[in-house]
Amino acid sequence: MATSTLPPVNQSGAKSLTGLPNLGQSKRSNSKTPRVSPRHSVGKLAGIERGDVGAFRNTYQHNLSLEILQEGYVSSFIELFELFNQQTKDRESAGSDSGVHEVPLLINQPEKL
Numbered sequence: 001m002a003t004s005t006l007p008p009v010n011q012s013g014a015k016s017l018t019g020l021p022n023l024g025q026s027k028r029s030n031s032k033t034p035r036v037s038p039r040h041s042v043g044k045l046a047g048i049e050r051g052d053v054g055a056f057r058n059t060y061q062h063n064l065s066l067e068i069l070q071e072g073y074v075s076s077f078i079e080l081f082e083l084f085n086q087q088t089k090d091r092e093s094a095g096s097d098s099g100v101h102e103v104p105l106l107i108n109q110p111e112k113l
Contacts (some may be wrong), residue, residue: 015061060110061113065077065080065081067108084106084107087106088105
């Protein structure tokens with residue numbers, strides 16, 4: 001007769017966990033050291049700064065807005081942002097059959113910005 005490797009069953013029908021090892025609490029919950037996410041560690045290993053990654057990942061409009069704000073030209077940023085929004089609103093209100101749609105948006109013309 002073969003011996004059973006299954007854990008014994010108690011009176012209620014539940015499996016007994018006495019044969020299993022005690023793993024204790026997770027070490028992570030007691031740890032006070034900050035965890036470094038893989039996103040940050042890869043950039044540090046490659047020698048790339050966060051701003052450099054953003055320059056390639058973000059749109060031209062976003063990069064231009066960041067540069068304007070970092071240099072302290074808040075009123076210029078507000079004007080530019082309102083101009084972008086006004087152009088979009090004008091296109092929507094004019095309808096699809098108007099000539100406004102033939103003129104490209106300022107956002108799509110980086111040489112003018």
